[in-house]
Amino acid sequence: MQTTLKKTVIKSTASTHFKNEVDLGLSATVKYLPSKYFYDKKGDAIFVEIMNMPEYYLTNAEYDIFKNKTQDLISVLKINHKTDFDLIELGAGDGTKTKELLKVLDNQGFKFTFLPVDISKNALSQLESTIHVELPNIKINTKQGDYFNVLEDIKTYEKPKVLLFLGSNIGNLSDAKAAEFLKKLSTALHENDKVVLGVDLIKPKHIVLPAYHDAQGITSRFNLNLLERINRELDADFNLDMFVHDPEYDEKEGIAQSFLKSLTTQQVKIGALNKTFILKKGERIHTETSRKYNETVLNALLKDSNLKIIDKLMDSNNYFADFILEKIKK
Template sequence: MNNTFLNDVDKGLSNTPKYLLSKYFYDKIGDALFVDIMNMPEYYLTRAEFDIFKNQTQNLIETLKLRKDTFFELIELGAGDGTKTKQLLKALDTANYNFNYVPIDISQNALDQLKSSINSELPNINTTPKQGDYFNVLSSLKQSNHPKVILFLGSNIGNLNDILAQDFLTKLADSLQANDKLCIGLDLIKSEKIVLPAYNDSQGITRRFNLNLLERINKEFDANFDIDTFKHQPEYTEDEGIARSYLVSTKSQTVTIKALNKSFHFMEGERIHTETSRKYNDAILNGFLKKTSLKVIDKLMDSNQYFADYILNKDE
């Protein structure tokens, strides 16, 4: 039994308002559903960043100041299926760069699939997967003195609230050496008509992705969530620049989680907050970086200017 997950469920559902952490979306079913989400027409984020990694690969390599005669570690936080990163890996492999790729993800299933696909498609690349969440792996970065490039793509940092995001960037900076680089992918603030459908697609895949979290709690902790009595509800306004997702109880009900020997009451219309996705601009990012030793040295954007990969340098 995953006691950390169980304790987080207890903490979240005991809170007012209720919440569940988005990192627990990713079991085997959740991984597959998220791949489907990335391929749906409304979900522009993956296509936009893929555009950057495919069409500006050489710019990326030059901006990261990678050298063929210097071994480095390419560390990816929240690697997922590695679709975008493989564009960079192919270019580095073709040009005979000397590096080790370290994908880090909370999902062991995702890491197993990624390592298998890289071994098949890019057999020359040395891949060392690590399972864990972002905060837990920061201390391990200090254990190596090799130059490092950190990839934090997909606007994953947007899943953290502003305080946690700033704290994460501060801790990440403290874990790096001078002149290490960070490539951070950020979804830019846009109109509601572009952003909201990405979290509320016409095929209902995002709905199933969110509801699968309740299914996972049912399976792993012997709970009795009635999935048909919860609805997926995303919200976003351009003025705030933050997309949020909720699961809303459609009736008054009580849910029991046997692994906790505990029940939780839901009023009709009561919401469980499942995900936050902040959108960014230069001012927001630079505000987060003020108290860190990280400085923006370049910014690569997709052809629609929906998304940006910012390149940051760790100062002396």
């Protein structure tokens, strides 16, 4: 009875956050919706499709690193067989890349607990199931939540930590938010703890933009599913046929952005908010930012933290980098 009540409270809290953030975003002068809400059960499945798209180079590039440079990664992290450590992954998803590291750590007898964190309960459940089947020796302890909130818990972990933040997920944050996140992350770590930060590197438009605007329309379905989720969970009446996915990429700045553009002037009612929102023809709702990086950009974000770049590993095409950061004294 108590467990059921707890689950109900958690679900209710999550729904309240969703409702409040949708209200805030659609009430803004420049409308937006937080990208973290892409990931419901349907969104998770569509994102798996995105990762398998020929245009979406990011997954294959980082997988290349984890598959072919695993031993280099272990060496750079300076972990040893005598030390029991926590391997924490923020935004773990389906864990495809991480499993390549887990296999080698397991085969070589390292002592650790795998702690995947994700906002999607569905993704965590699936990951835990596959780990039990594919890597039964791995100790796993999942945690649902967003990155900022989970850092408070991580701070209390006593064992040495290796924290994975892969997939260029940090690129979904503005530079100011990313700098704030990295500073907060550094306070959650102990001296000599390591971070593997996966970032997409700044590249030409003809490589980057198709990853967010594929020929099959999968990225379009992914973005439109956010409106469908609002319809379902917040009793809204978005007409998905009246919106079009409208991404762009600024090659000089290295910033890709996704929008949903209204094809006509329209009213959208959201029952859970008891509000009606007006969108003009051509007005856009910002849904995602995907920042691209180089060392200059990354060092600027790290300057107020206690994290220092100690190495980096790159894929065979030099599209993507996993930077190794270490918590230092200042």
